[in-house]
Amino acid sequence: MPEQPGRSAIEVRGVRKVFGSGESQVAALDTVSVSIRENEFFTLLGPSGCGKTTLLRLIAGFDFPSAGEILLHGQDIAPLPPFKRPVNTVFQNYALFPHMTVAENIGFGLEMLGKPKAEVKARVAEMLKLVKMEALSNRRTSQISGGQQQRVALARALAPQPKVLLLDEPLSALDFKLRKEMQIELKRLQHETGITFIFVTHDQEEALTMSDRIAVMSAGKILQVGTPWDIYDKPAERFVADFIGETNFLTAAISGMGNGKARATLKSGATIDATVAEGFQPKDNATVVVRPEHAKLTSGKGDLSGTVENIVYFGTDTHIHVRLDSSESFTVRQQNTRSAGCGFERGDKVGISIGNDAAQVLRD
């Protein structure tokens, strides 16, 4: 990947984390390297057990890497205990101190840093305002709602002005509506404070809507790092394409490679233009992905042909499942209009045309 602009806040270099010993050894992180820029909203995305939380814990200092370095603005922080790192965490269960008030919770970090009383007070007031909790500053944390606890946890972690804020699935305990609200709130806080956010989630939609960049993780490895647009439209591997959104996988022969593009000859015989994932090694049969909304169903001949197997209505759009003549399956997403149906019925013989810039060749 070419060098991107912007100074890096966190630089993870060849980090391994192994749990257990001998035969039962498990590598939770398998030689991970990633660079997280200043002021960016960076998301670690992956299914549970992929190592995203382990990586976050290593950055926070709750665990130490088996090998590798973690640089914070160029300084290796991997051997430091958590209380010596200018990095704060918002925990999944918030971990608010139950014997303290909202204000005392928010002031805790500053108190521990030995800041003068007046400064702590001013900063706590500022934080209460930032998360709109002024009215509840003297409440116990057990007397406020889940969403409010979430705000207090955020304010508490932001109060000491950390260089990097770590968020460990902080929205997973909230109901749908509150979660949507907090997503916007988090983006606002990140923008207003200018602090680098590292956000861990298994929710691909959350990752796409909130992040500046996303790292997709699986089985202890980072598979791809990129903008939401990159990740969605130019997935590098099958796992990434499959984990994020819905997609169609087709087998194709690749020819005419050059400048990140190639010609892909599908089983139907049609040849389409495709972009090629980085690190692609030429081989006989490669996998090509096409998002359902980037293909069009026609009653005439297209790039592919098949039979309509199922039609699923989703309100905003309709998913039409097609069994291709090559026996692969393919889904087309079609925008709905008010007056007409989708125009097709089960059993119809249909063609599928794939847009000019719709196909991506995977590297695996």
Place this chain on the structure above:
Amino acid sequence: MAKRPFDIQAQPGFGFMALLTFFALYLPIAALVTYSFNTADSLSRWDGVSLRWFISAWHNSAVQDASVRSLVLAVSAAALSTIAATMAALATTRTRPYPGLTFKYAFINQPLMVPEIVTGVALLIVFSRIKVWTGYSGLGYLIAAHTAFCIPFAYLPIRARLESMDLTLERAAADLYATPWKAFRFVTLPLLRPAIIAGFMLAFVISLDDVVITEFVKSGGQDTLPTYMLGQLRRETSPEINAIATVFLALSVVLVTAFYFVNRRKP
């Protein structure tokens, strides 16, 4: 509420058995308390109600002496054992489980398993040696012995509390720049306080009540209240014993009630 098919309370004879059990448990105690207010010189006669034996016990210098010793001993042993138990509970819960941890639990709770009489004899042998070598025969031996067997009692509530306490709280404190000592001082300790108080009170009651080990360990003239009472019973049965036992009972009830309230209070 509808009765469940195997509701034990619906079984025939349940009420009778319950009543019988309560009688067996509380009748002797009720008799003791009643007779402590007896005016008569003998335990076998009832002459009417008075505080005669309470007053007599209050002015008995041997009782005063034994009471003071019992209190000093119980407070010292409870304090020391609670400190030790708190440290042991932290060390056995604030760590990832590892092989040998179960053995440590067993080791800490060992005084609960070993018969008191065995401990008593063992301490008698060891302490008599030490007494000869050092020439010291003060209350220290009793405090040491009581501290040892009180530790498991103080340990239990503290460990239970720590196990139910979210480990991420301490992690959050560390994340917010608290050194391990500060995290303990400002987060763990305040949350642990009710359990520590409960552990202390439990240890206090256990120490106050001990006869067997005390009897073996004490030097001459070091009677505690329970050993004094035992000694009195050997000679003549003075109704004064009833009065002392009643006061003892009242103290226990007060402590147990306090224990209940401290434990119930959630921070």
